[in-house]
Amino acid sequence: MFTKALVRTPCRSILKGLTQANLGLPNFDIACEQHQDYINALQECGLQVTELPALEDYPASCFVEDVALLTPQCAILTSPGAESRRGEVQHIEEAIKLFYPKIERINSNGHVEAGDIMMVDNHFCIGLSERTDPKGAAELIAILGKYNLTGSMVEMSELLHLKTGLSYLEDNNLLTFGEMHSHPDFKSFNRIQIDKEEDYAANSVWINGTVLVPKGFPKALNAIKQLGYKTREVAMSEFQKLDGGLSCLSLRF
Template sequence: MFKNAIVKKPGESMIYGITTANLGQPVYELAIKQHKNYVDTLKKCGLEVEVLEADENYPDSCFIEDVALLTKRCAIITNPGAESRKGEIKSIPDVLKKYYENIEYIKSPGTIEAGDIMMVGDTFYIGLSNRTNLDGANQMKEILRKYGYDAVFVPLKEVLHLKTGVSYLENNNLLVSGEFIESPLFEGFNKIIVPQDEAYAANCIWVNGHVLVPEGFSKTKEVIENLGYIVEVVDVSEFRKLDGGLSCLSLRF
């Protein structure tokens, strides 16, 4: 169960964020409304939500998940692989000190973004991507093992982050799409295959028995509902324009 979440408001500079989506420029005013609804949905799922103010110096900083991995035993500050995002980590330690005694750090030349890390109980799957290199993954694995966790590396071929294409919904249920459908690393899970035309919906988040699903993906929504979860549909269309999804917008712990 999660008790807390930390989010960061999008700034007006978000329109200059990194993207490969080719879906047009985000509309800031709509993004603000969507972000507030996202926060309200997390509260509906029973979380206390700390909302950090926007940082105009970093257009992608609303995607706060990437800058830290929060476990039950420690917080780990990452080192983003995107050069324009490295400064985002400066303000995070002071925020996390309110919640954690043990704070660890990934050091250069290692890079890692927590969008590449999926928690399954005491095992953390770490995607090796354009943003997460082997050095960063090895540092993360070493820190996790220090606190009694295990780590499994997952080479990525097509997607930006691991959780772009795979999401753990607890109870051994795993949303999978694209390159992960046949991956032997996920053989032991009850795989819920996301159709190719709804691939974006592979990024959902489980929060205390609820599953947040992006708006507009009815097939995926129905499958998740049929598994017995309470589905919360959330519109994040403006964040999708920046390659962002539901998980990217919060740290949940």
């Protein structure tokens, strides 16, 4: 069960954020409205939400998930593969110190972004991508081992982040997209395949029995409902334009 979440207010420079989506520029005012509804959804799931101030120098800083991994035993500050995002780490550290007495960090020349990390019980699946490399992943696995947690590297070739194509909904249920439909590392899961035209919904978020689902993807929403989960749709159009998904906008712990 989660009790808390950290989010960061979108900045006006979000219009300059990294993106591969080719969906046009986001509307800042609509993004702020959607971000507030996202906070509302977290609160409806029982979370105490701490909202951090906008960072104008870092256009993608509202996507707080990438710069830290929060486990039940410790917090781990990452080393983002995107050079423009590395300065965000120091800004999230002060907030995390309020909640975690034990803070570790990736210190090697390797890189890790937590959008590539999916937690399944006490195990962490780490996708190898343009943003997360083997050296960074190996250091992360070593840190996890200090706390009796485990990790493994996941080879992939089509996704920006691992959780672009995967969402663990607990109870052995796994949303998958693209190459993850048949990935051998996840053959033991009950895989719910998301169609190509609704691939964005593969990034949905389980929180205390409720699954947050991006709005506008009826097939994915129905598939999740059929598993027996309570669902809550959240409009995400402006963040989709920036390659950001539901999981990206918060650190939940």
